[in-house]
Amino acid sequence: MYIITKEVYFCYGHRLMNHPGKCRNLHGHSVKASISIKQNQLNDQGMVCDFSDVKDCVDGFINKVLDHNFLLHKEDPIIPALIANNEQFLAIDEHPTAEVLSKMIYNHVKQQGFNVDQVVLWETASANACYREE
Numbered sequence: 055m056y057i058i059t060k061e062v063y064f065c066y067g068h069r070l071m072n073h074p075g076k077c078r079n080l081h082g083h084s085v086k087a088s089i090s091i092k093q094n095q096l097n098d099q100g101m102v103c104d105f106s107d108v109k110d111c112v113d114g115f116i117n118k119v120l121d122h123n124f125l126l127h128k129e130d131p132i133i134p135a136l137i138a139n140n141e142q143f144l145a146i147d148e149h150p151t152a153e154v155l156s157k158m159i160y161n162h163v164k165q166q167g168f169n170v171d172q173v174v175l176w177e178t179a180s181a182n183a184c185y186r187e188e
């Protein structure tokens with residue numbers, strides 16, 4: 055089994071509305087996502103796939119959906135105020151944790167036809183979440 059990994063960097067604001075501590079406050083992160091693709095066989099270029107193809111796939115999604123966006127649970131009570139002020143945000147069904155965001159990226163890359171091994175989202179220099187399927 056061969057595995058390649060491409061890293062991408064982006065930013066977002068969010069809050070974890072049910073968090074008992076500081077993460078329920080509005081705050082932001084400058085994050086790294088590591089996207090790993092696996093294959094048993096290399097292609098005729100000797101690659102799992104081109105790093106740039108992974109980057110193009112992930113950048114398209116991240117730039118459109120996550121980067122410099124404000125990520126909130128759909129029931130977050132701040133949403134009416136954002137709408138009233140014409141502010142941009144993304145409301146999702148789950149809490150916008152590193153776990154949930156890594157799965158969102160995983161699902162997008164898988165839907166684009168890549169054989170994804172895992173997606174790791176480094177939310178801070180010391181904390182990451184990984185999503186993979188058995």
Ligand SMILES: Nc1nc2c(c(=O)[nH]1)N=C([C@H](O)[C@H](O)COP(=O)(O)OP(=O)(O)OP(=O)(O)O)CN2
Pocket residue numbers: 070077150151152153177178180181183
């Ligand atoms: N399992 C998870 N735990 C936490 C998440 C998460 O997404 N999944 N998110 C947060 C916060 O949003 C934020 O990421 C803070 O993380 P944390 O590592 O606690 O923050 P610090 O950098 O301040 O940590 P220190 O190492 O104490 O400086 C929280 N938990």
Ligand SMILES: [Zn+2]
Pocket residue numbers: 068077081082083
């Ligand atoms: Zn956070």
